[in-house]
Amino acid sequence: MQLTCPCCGEQFPFEAGLADEEGKRLAALFAEMPPKLAKAVLSYLRLFSPAKRSLRMSKAIRLVSDLQQLVDAGSVTRDARTTDARKATPALWVAGIEQVIVQREKLTLPLENHHYLRAVVYGIASDPAAVQALTPKTVKPGTDANERLERYYQIQNDLRLKLITPEEADKRLKELGQ
Known part of the structure; x- marks a missing residue:
């Protein structure tokens, strides 16, 4: 099986990445995550x-x-x-x-x-709101926790830059489940 490096586009056999002992150790560390x-x-x-x-x-x-x-x-x-x-x-x-x-x-x-x-x-x-956004029990079906956190920070930044009103920020946060 050939793999393609996402950085350089070079192709190499899957086994080549695990050929040495250190490659196997690194792969094992990632497998545990x-x-x-x-x-x-x-x-x-x-x-x-x-x-x-x-x-x-x-x-x-x-x-x-x-x-x-x-x-x-x-x-x-x-x-x-x-x-x-x-x-x-x-x-x-x-x-x-x-x-x-x-x-x-x-x-x-x-x-x-x-x-x-x-x-x-x-x-x-x-940041309690960030923690809440990343807590699995608050994640709406079909919404990734990181996506929620990103939206939360986007709303906060928009408010800070005065791109939205405090009322609009509250509305968006409620829609987000905050």
Whole structure:
């Protein structure tokens, strides 16, 4: 079976990606993750690639393993020195990764660790409305939790930029289930 690289378009046999021991370890780490988280982490890893060469497999394994430990903890602190923790579900981590990727141009790349992501997820976890938008029980049928969070932030930004009135924002938030 041939796969096509989504970045460069090059084709390669599926087995080639798992030929070495490190490739197998990385694949096993991704297999343990919820699919949406695994997809987000794949994109997130690009932020760690040096400008003129690719990310070493050993570093990718370490990064994914470290991130999985953060997710598995079920809570997040702003940084490693603080003890003020917030509950953080995998959906919050996905939303945090997506926010970091959107801010790529503002970041100093390559990233070296997950400190910035941790701060972003902590910020999301500190926002009750964002947490509610990402909580599965509040998701309307057919609406993705990340889609809801994106809509929530869009409404907040539109209000802040005075593109909509407070009344219109309230109406949209009610439609969103807030």
